[in-house]
Amino acid sequence: EAQVTQNPRYLITVTGKKLTVTCSQNMNHEYMSWYRQDPGLGLRQIYYSMNVEVTDKGDVPEGYKVSRKEKRNFPLILESPSPNQTSLYFCASSLSSRGRSYNSPLHFGNGTRLTVT
């Protein structure tokens, strides 16, 4: 089954304790992205990746890191989480953003609800 898998679904941690949220897709998509969702603010992009070893900042990158060493995986790293990073996080993937691929939808993982105390 074609899917985006992110883990864990729920995570409670304390301020300053490094954590990684994993994301993997099996659709051979070039484009991958991370979003955070907060009430009233919709979805805000954290980082995105056009392909392996190509990543770039989205709208709210501060406090986050990503890497794209393999096409299928795109982990999100919080080196020193703070309470303002408490949020619902989504990983998503899509066909390449080149050419007419702008008509390709984003496929989302099931989300990770992160609480930082």
Add this chain to the structure above:
Amino acid sequence: AQKITQTQPGMFVQEKEAVTLDCTYDTSDQSYGLFWYKQPSSGEMIFLIYQGSYDEQNATEGRYSLNFQKARKSANLVISASQLGDSAMYFCAMREMNTGNQFYFGTGTSLTVIP
């Protein structure tokens, strides 16, 4: 400027009635795609429908249709014969060819279907 604007934070509709969720967008690109997603209370994001900027016909997918008015830059989602299971958050999104690296999302509309 906001790329995607959804002006209705919350909407109510009677079961079996139709409802329109508004979405306006801002782009100078000629080639772009418009998407609607549904987010039920369980949290997952479900892709509903797509409209391309060059599509002359409005997109339809079952009970969902997209009322695309290019000159007005609007892409409203119409849900016909509402069901209780349609209660959810709905997000409008756009992807531009020239900046294909980004999807732009609106802030969402919360739809409640009343029995």
